[in-house]
Amino acid sequence: xxxxxxxxxxxxxxAKLLIVxxxxxxxxxxQQAMRQCMSELTAERVSTLEQAMxxxxxxxxxxxxxxxxxxxxxxxxTNADGWWLLKQIRAMSSxxxxxxxxxxxxxxxxxxxxxxxxxxxxxxxxKPIEFADWLTCFxxxxxxxxxxxxxxxxxYEF
Amino acid sequence: xxxxxxxxxxxxxxAKLLIVxxxxxxxxxxQQAMRQCMSELTAERVSTLEQAMxxxxxxxxxxxxxxxxxxxxxxxxTNADGWWLLKQIRAMSSxxxxxxxxxxxxxxxxxxxxxxxxxxxxxxxxKPIEFADWLTCFxxxxxxxxxxxxxxxxxYEF
Numbered sequence: 135x136x137x138x139x140x141x142x143x144x145x146x147x148x149a150k151l152l153i154v155x156x157x158x159x160x161x162x163x164x165q166q167a168m169r170q171c172m173s174e175l176t177a178e179r180v181s182t183l184e185q186a187m188x189x190x191x192x193x194x195x196x197x198x199x200x201x202x203x204x205x206x207x208x209x210x211x212t213n214a215d216g217w218w219l220l221k222q223i224r225a226m227s228s229x230x231x232x233x234x235x236x237x238x239x240x241x242x243x244x245x246x247x248x249x250x251x252x253x254x255x256x257x258x259x260x261k262p263i264e265f266a267d268w269l270t271c272f273x274x275x276x277x278x279x280x281x282x283x284x285x286x287x288x289x290y291e292f
Numbered sequence: 293x294x295x296x297x298x299x300x301x302x303x304x305x306x307a308k309l310l311i312v313x314x315x316x317x318x319x320x321x322x323q324q325a326m327r328q329c330m331s332e333l334t335a336e337r338v339s340t341l342e343q344a345m346x347x348x349x350x351x352x353x354x355x356x357x358x359x360x361x362x363x364x365x366x367x368x369x370t371n372a373d374g375w376w377l378l379k380q381i382r383a384m385s386s387x388x389x390x391x392x393x394x395x396x397x398x399x400x401x402x403x404x405x406x407x408x409x410x411x412x413x414x415x416x417x418x419k420p421i422e423f424a425d426w427l428t429c430f431x432x433x434x435x436x437x438x439x440x441x442x443x444x445x446x447x448y449e450f
Contacts, residue, residue, distance in 0.1 A: 232406070232409040232410050233409075234409075234414075234415065242442070244445045247442055247443075247444060247445060248390070248444055248445060250444075251390040251391075251392075251444040252390050254412065256392075256414045256415065257392065257414065257436075257437075257441040258441060258442045258443075258444075259440060259441055259442065260442050270440075271440060274435055274436055274439075274440045275440075277432055277435070277436075278415075278432060278435075278436040278440075279415075281432075282417060282428075282429060282432045282433075282436075283415040283416060283417055284400070284405055284416045284417065284418050285405075285416075286405060286406055286408075286409040286416075287402045287405060287406060
């Protein structure tokens with residue numbers, strides 16, 4: 135029988151994050167932070183809604199490629215884009231629809247925060263400004279999602 | 293204008309957790325862990341579905357009483373009880389329906405894990421066995437939910 139420890143170890147197996155981020159500078163920062171705090175994980179980045187939908191649709195038939203967690207920027211470049219993508223993901227009937235989604239955005243607008251939770255994000259994280267705070271943030275995302283939480287298991291559909 | 297730091301500080305203002313736990317021994321452990329790792333937070337515990345629904349309905353008219361986070365046991369005493377309560381909370385139109393819910397359960401059944409994410413938990417955490425691991429878990433819940441994440445704002449309805 136599996137125990138909690140096995141489940142945590144399983145979190146790291148072929149672990150990948152999907153990062154939806156349209157800004158190249160922010161993507162450079164995220165890569166740096168991941169290299170320092172999540173070196174076992176790979177990152178797959180998309181920068182447009184079209185790229186995101188292509189990848190998500192491919193994964194329906196390649197479930198071993200599905201990431202552990204999605205980091206979703208909101209303003210892509212407008213928040214209507216981010217909401218559209220969040221709704222598309224949450225409406226997917228495959229394992230992808232149930233993945234944890236952390237909204238990672240510069241917006242501190244209370245309406246954005248409220249709408250994010252209403253539309254089903256797992257958490258809303260405001261992007262840090264200082265690089266030291268990015269490291270703290272990514273270290274924390276790692277500890278929480280990969281060492282504390284039990285993630286949804288991926289189920290093959292075919 | 294609010295910045296990320298103000299938002300984090302706001303997380304601690306009158307911070308309370310709702311704990312839905314039917315087992316008294318587990319509740320004693322949770323209280324101990326909270327005392328050591330979340331001393332600024334108060335805990336409100338309910339042990340039956342009826343108590344939970346009464347409290348949640350009261351909070352619709354006392355939104356200043358709404359907690360920051362719900363820790364929800366699943367087997368209350370059967371998982372049908374936990375699923376029923378999770379669905380009730382997620383169907384609430386008030387701010388309560390959007391609160392982060394961490395399922396905190398002893399179950400490592402993959403079907404429970406899958407169903408929890410499908411029904412809208414923010415995360416699924418397997419209850420530790422050793423007390424030292426409970427402390428690590430609660431320290432981590434605190435760092436993540438109160439120091440990293442921006443929580444949904446409570447909106448007064450009346």
